[in-house]
Amino acid sequence: MAFGALEPAPGLAALGVTGLAAFGVARLWLGNLRRLTEALRQAADDHGPVPALEGPLLLPSIAEIGETARRLARALASQAEQVARLRQADAAIIERLPDPLVVLDETGAALRANGAARTLFGSGQGGAPGGDLAALLRHPALAEAVASARAAGLPQRADIALPVPVMRELTVHAVPLDPPLSDGGRLLLLLSDRTRDRAVERMRVDFVANASHELRTPLASVIGFIDTLRGPAKDDPEAQARFLGIMADQAERMRRLIDDLLGLSRIEVTEHQPPTGRVDLATLAAAEAEAMAPILAPRGATVALALTPGTVAAPADAGQIGQVLRNLLENAARYGREGGTIRLSVAPAEPGTRWPARPGVVLTVQDEGPGIPRQHIPRLTERFYRVDRGRGRSIGGTGLGLAIVKHIVNRHRGVLLIESEEGVGSTFRVWLPAEG
Structure with missing residues (x-):
């Protein structure tokens, strides 16, 4: 046997070729996987679609995975877009609800609110209400309703009165949310401002009670004096004269009360209809002050006039403006200082002041009474x-x-302003529209 160069065995050669092929395929797989990973990372960073994988050495399986990833990404993007549209629709509906709505998180802090709640409490950061909401959330009745709603998983109701900065009466419905909202909202507060309704109800009750009382007192007085005149005083001319004078005063009091009630009802019927016509306010004020002299005389009151000629209110009802003048002058005489001076002035409204921006005139009645708290x-x-x-x-x-x-x-679309200082007097100002 001759010794020469050794030739590799066929098995070893085949094994080497197989290893090299496997190494090449592994590198190709790793390269394809790296390209797929980079494409997925880019899509995640850009929040966009998965880019298509291209190249001459792209394995069919990797291409299929990439295409599946693109289809999955498109489906997820479509679902996300649909969810976003639904959230926008929900937010729009909540925003336009007429009643205030506040969303609370797990800790009871306000997350967001609709426009009605921001109007009620003031606007805070991020759309959450500010201002007086903290006072509401600290209210014991609301805290109890929120705790009960969470424990029972059922809506709860609470009637709450907030004394500051102005008295407000609210009805609050605490509604638990299970599952919670996407922003972590766990509870809805639905609020109804009942301040105006309760005030109107109190005014109605007070009106009935006061009207009955105002009429009952003089009526009882008249009935009592009639019984006296029929009995013990039927033969006493001096007592009859005195009692008849008192009865006449009480009857006059009832007449004035009924006239004022009827007049007020007539005014309220037409209050929604603006007046027509023009009124020379300075001339009317001078005439009413002169006509009121007999009523002012018993109190010793005098009227000091400061009237700007040509001051015209329009549109205006002369009869009703005259009634305003009479009522204010009579009020000043009754509640002002006896023997004092009532100052009546008429002038154009100064631009840039507290009055509306459009042209107007101002009627002022000032007394020297004790003032009003x-x-x-x-x-x-x-x-x-x-x-x-x-x-x-x-x-x-x-x-x-x-x-x-x-x-x-x-009715005249005007403004009534009342100012008073105790110990000094009261001032009543009426702004009325004028021709532009």
């Missing part, structure tokens, strides 16, 4: 409301004069 001023125009009930009745007031003034001013 600040807490009473918002209620002065309510029917039968008096700061001093005993004094108001004793000087012949019906308690309806300022209510009539308010409704007439409302």
Whole structure:
């Protein structure tokens, strides 16, 4: 046997070729997987579609995986777009609900609110209400309703009165959410502002009670004096004269009250209809002040006039504006200082002040009375409301004069402003529209 160069065995050669082929396929797989990974990462970073894999050495299986990933990404994007549209629709519906709505998270903090809630409480950051919402969330009745709603998983109701910054009465429905909203909302607060409704109801009850009381007192007085005149005083001319005088005063009081009630009803019927016509306010004010002299005389009051000629209110009803003047002058005489001065002025409204921007005229009546405590001023125009009930009745007031003034001013689309300083006096200003 001759010794020469060794030749590789056929098996070893085949094994080497197989290893090289496997190594090549592995590198190709790894390269394809790296390209697929980069494509998926790019799609994730850009929040876009998965880019197509291209190249001469792309394995069919990797191409199929890439195509499946693209189809899956398109399906997920379509679903995400649909969910986004649904969320936008839900948000739009919630935003346009007329009643305030607040969403709370697991800890009870406000996440977001609709437009009505932001109007009610003021706007905070991120669309959440601000301002007075903290006072509402701290209210014991609301805290109890929220806790009960979470424990029972059922809606709960609470009636809440918020005293600051102004008195408000709210009805709150606490509605638990299971499952929670996508933003972590676990509970809805549906709020109804009942302040106006409760105030109207109280005013209605007060009106019936006060009207009955105002009529009952003089009526009982008249009936009592009639019984006296029929009995013990039937042969006493002096007592008869005195009692008949008192009866006449009480009958006059009832007549004024009924006239004011009927007048107020007539004004309210036409309050929605703006007046027509023009009124020379300076001329009318001078005439009404002169006509009021017999009524002002018993109090020793005098009227100081400061009237700008040619001051015209339009559109305006001369009869109703005259009624406003009479009621304000009579009010100043009754509640002002005895022997004091009532200042009546008429002038064009100054631009850039507290009045509306359009042209207008201002009628002012100022007295030298004891003044009105600040807490009473918002209620002065309510029917039968008096700061001093005993004094108001004793000087012949019906308690309806300022209510009539308010409704007439409302019909003229005007503004009534009441200012007072205790110990100094009160000022009543009426802004009326004028020709532009």
